[in-house]
Each structure stands twice: as structure tokens, then as C-alpha cells.
Amino acid sequence: AQTVTQSQPEMSVQEAETVTLSCTYDTSESDYYLFWYKQPPSRQMILVIRQEAYKQQNATENRFSVNFQKAAKSFSLKISDSQLGDAAMYFCAYRREYGNKLVFGAGTILRVKS
């Protein structure tokens, strides 16, 4: 079974600084998708960024980028120029290519200090 591990329960970052959230996963599949979701205090799940495993290029979305290391099964999220609105719980998630289920990590609470 696939597992997703987020080893940082909480992280803090100063406004305008950069922070990296870690995620590792375990799978025997070669094709799959990885996601980072943000859950702010409203509890609404918001997709931050998506990475297809067959793509070597790291995904980027404005201030958000990932470092995808397929061999190491690592998928970290970098948030640049952190803003107060980035404060939330962040979940790393895995999905098989032709599967339906998302497997979530335990989450990382990100605090942004002004």
C-alpha cells in the first residue's frame, strides 16, 4: 500500500522569507500523481500544486514550486516570499495514475510571522 509521510508537524516562516515543507512517499508504481493541498482555517481544501511522476521538470505555480526527486521518493514544497495568507495546514497527497483515491500525509501546520 502506498504511504505518504510528512515529518514536520509544524513550521514557521517570517513574512517574505522562503520555507520548504518536506514530503516522502512509498510506492511500487512508476506512474502516479503527487499533490500539495492547502487547508486554511476555513477548512476548505485548496489545490496548491500538482506533479505528474513521468515529468522530470519540477512543477511551479507562482510562488510555489516543488522539488520532485523520483528515485528518492521525495516531493518537497517551496514557498517563496511567504505571505500571511499562506498560513494553513499543508497536506502532501499521492494518487495512482489510474486510481481514484488520494492518500494524504499527516499534514504540516505552517505559521507565518509578520
Add this chain to the structure above:
Amino acid sequence: GAVVSQHPSRVICKSGTSVKIECRSLDFQATTMFWYRQFPKKSLMLMATSNEGSKATYEQGVEKDKFLINHASLTLSTLTVTSAHPEDSSFYICSAKHPGMHTEAFFGQGTRLTVV
């Protein structure tokens, strides 16, 4: 983008009663929807996969008679918590798979259930 609406956002019910939570895909048809449970500051735990026109697939350890799922149309799935107890109090979230966007799942805003 695709919109998933969940109702109600908050509900309080008495022990022993049943409560129904609705999950609707507003601008697309969803043959597959998912129901999650989330405890405070914890991850989402998948409870079941809801398939339109067929029985839901429950995850191991989830009582299917306790958490009834009905996916009667392509835009609506319901989760009914039967004979609710205080330990059923939790945050319940649904998500729907968009047929034209196979990589993403779209989430409802969640329902906070409190059983008193």
C-alpha cells in the same frame, strides 16, 4: 473551475438521531465522489468511495451500517450518520472527481458535526 458544494456546513444533533450531509457537484457530473473524516489538526481519512448508481466502497474499519452513503444522481451524494453518538462528532469532507480533469479532485467546504 469545478465547484463542489457541501451542506450543511455545521450541524448539531442529539445522540441517537440520524443526520444527513449532502455533497453536490454544481457544474459537472461526478460519477465518483469520496467521503473523508478529519479530526482536529489531523489528516483526512478516507471513509468511502461513492459511485453513482451502485453501492459505495467502504474503507477497512468503517461501519457501512453506521455511515450510509447514497449516490443517487450524477451530481449528488449523501452521507447519513445513523444513530449518532458523541464519538461521531468530527469534520466530514466530500470530494468529487471531474470526468474531464482526471488528475484532480475537488473538495466541498466540509461539515462540522457535533453530537450532543
